[in-house]
Amino acid sequence: MLLIEYPTCTTCQKAAKWLEANGFSFDRRHIKEENPTAAELALWHQKSGLPLKRFFNTSGRLYKELGIKDKLSSLSEEEQYALLAQDGMLVKRPILLAEDRVLVGFREKEWEAALKK
Numbered sequence: 001m002l003l004i005e006y007p008t009c010t011t012c013q014k015a016a017k018w019l020e021a022n023g024f025s026f027d028r029r030h031i032k033e034e035n036p037t038a039a040e041l042a043l044w045h046q047k048s049g050l051p052l053k054r055f056f057n058t059s060g061r062l063y064k065e066l067g068i069k070d071k072l073s074s075l076s077e078e079e080q081y082a083l084l085a086q087d088g089m090l091v092k093r094p095i096l097l098a099e100d101r102v103l104v105g106f107r108e109k110e111w112e113a114a115l116k117k
Helices: 010-021 038-048 061-065 068-074 077-086 108-115
Strands: 002-005 027-030 095-097 102-104
Touching (some): 002 010, 010 108, 038 077, 038 102, 102 108
Parallel strands (some): 002 027
Antiparallel strands (some): 002 095, 095 102
16 A cells, blocks of 8 residues: 655554554655656546545645636646646645556545544
8 A cells, every 4th residue: 555645644644553553554754855656646536536636635725725616627638637746735634556446545434434443
C-alpha cells in the first residue's frame, strides 16, 4: 500500500497511526514534494468510484484563494485533473492506494470496512 500524505496534516497522521495499529505495512509519499500527475489522478479517480470533486482539498487555503468552488462545474474532467496536478495542496489527503482500491480522506469506519475483509 502507498499512503499519499502531507506529513504535518493531522488527518494524515491519524491515518498512518491507524494503519500501523492495525498491522498494515505501507510506503509513504509526500504529496507536496511528489505531486500526483494528471494521469495518476485519473487512474485513482476511476479506481475509487468517487465523484471527482472528492479529490479536491476544499478546506485548503489554495482552493479558496483560487476560487475553485465557483469554477469546478465548468471544467471538464481533464481540466480538473490538470488543475489538481498543478499543486499537491489542492488534492484531498490522505490518499491510500491499496491493491484494488483507492481511499480518499481518512474516515476510520470506511477504511476499516474497505481493508479488513
